Structures are given as structure tokens and as C-alpha cells.
Amino acid sequence: xTTLKKLCVFCGSSSGRDSRYVEEAKALGEYLASEKIQLTxxxxxxxxxxxxxxxxxDEGQNRVLGIIPVGLCAREISGETVGEQIQTKDMHERKxxxxxxxxxxxxxxGGFGTMEELFExxxxxxxxxxxxxxxxxxxxxxxxxxxxxLDEARESGFVSEEARNIVLSDDDAERLIGKMRQYTAPRGxxxxxxxx
Numbered sequence: 001x002t003t004l005k006k007l008c009v010f011c012g013s014s015s016g017r018d019s020r021y022v023e024e025a026k027a028l029g030e031y032l033a034s035e036k037i038q039l040t041x042x043x044x045x046x047x048x049x050x051x052x053x054x055x056x057x058d059e060g061q062n063r064v065l066g067i068i069p070v071g072l073c074a075r076e077i078s079g080e081t082v083g084e085q086i087q088t089k090d091m092h093e094r095k096x097x098x099x100x101x102x103x104x105x106x107x108x109x110g111g112f113g114t115m116e117e118l119f120e121x122x123x124x125x126x127x128x129x130x131x132x133x134x135x136x137x138x139x140x141x142x143x144x145x146x147x148x149x150l151d152e153a154r155e156s157g158f159v160s161e162e163a164r165n166i167v168l169s170d171d172d173a174e175r176l177i178g179k180m181r182q183y184t185a186p187r188g189x190x191x192x193x194x195x196x
Contacts, residue, residue, distance in 0.1 A: 002183055010042070059165045070087050106134075106135045150161040
């Protein structure tokens with residue numbers, strides 16, 4: 001059983017066109033607050049990032065940590081960070097600190113940045129650099145085509161069965177966290193290389 005005391009959430013700085021995206025971001029934030037799970041996120045208060053951060057903060061009763069590069073700190077770009085803020089020199093340092101300040105990762109709907117962050121932690125686990133659970137909250141079927149792509153990559157021989165199973169998914173926040181708590185990571189490529 002994986003203990004989740006700190007959860008890193010990747011998500012859009014936009015709210016998207018469907019109100020369900022914001023509703024589900026808030027629901028995840030409220031669930032984290034009810035479970036006293038620290039939210040680690042990209043900082044700011046706009047879009048889905050702002051929705052989850054405000055919900056998770058729970059009037060100051062739950063820890064929220066925003067990690068944001070100095071160049072994005074201007075209020076007109078990202079809004080004011082909810083909770084505690086760490087400023088980094090660049091995106092690479094931001095992602096490293098987000099990973100260090102989490103016991104698992106969840107992706108909500110988002111754009112290029114969300115996908116890049118999600119695939120980086122998937123790759124890190126495939127290689128064996130961490131064993132933290134990774135989930136996608138599939139709001140309104142947003143990740144359906146991505147999950148289909150992962151299945152096709154497995155069927156085409158580019159992703160192993162074990163690696164495909166790294167990505168957990170559900171359309172309900174509480175169920176997704178439950179799956180993440182039950183997750184056991186496969187042996188990474190590095191472990192397989194050295195342990196045979």
C-alpha cells in the first residue's frame with residue numbers, strides 16, 4: 001500500500017471550455033483537503049491550477065505548495081499562488097522540486113505543459129528513477145485518446161505491458177486515489193539491466 005501524504009498535480013493554467021473540468025479540479029482539491037494530503041502544484045491561481053489549489057487549501061487547514069519559475073511569477077501571467085510558494089530559476093528545477101515534494105502524481109486536463117510533465121514522470125518510472133504512482137483524472141473523457149494511444153503503443157511493441165500499466169486512470173478523484181494507494185511499480189529498466 002502506497003502512503004500518499006503529498007500529491008503533485010499537473011493541470012492546465014486554462015479552465016477549458018467545459019465547466020466539468022473546473023468542477024472536477026475542485027472535487028480533487030476538496031478530497032485532498034479532507035484526507036490532509038498536501039497539494040504540490042505549479043503555482044498561481046488561474047485555470048484548473050487555481051481551482052484545485054483554492055479547494056485543497058481548505059481555508060488554510062491543508063498545506064498547498066506552489067512551485068513556479070521566476071519568469072512566470074508576475075500576477076498578470078499566473079495570478080497569486082495559493083499557500084506556500086517556492087520560486088525556481090527555470091522549468092527543470094521546478095519539475096525536480098515538484099517530484100521531490102510528492103508521493104505520487106495526477107494529471108488533470110491541460111495542454112502541452114501538462115502532457116510534458118506527465119510523460120516525464122512516466123518515463124522516469126519506466127527507467128526506474130522512482131516508484132511513485134501516476135494517475136490521470138479522465139474528466140469528461142479528456143484522456144481517452146491518450147489512453148488509446150498508450151494501448152496502441154503497447155500493441156505495436158514500443159511500450160511493454162509493465163510500462164503501460166504505469167498509467168492509472170479513472171473519472172472519479174476518490175477512486176483514482178484509491179487505485180494509486182494500491183499501486184506497486186514494476187522493476188525499472190535500470191533494475192532489469194543490473195539485476196537480470
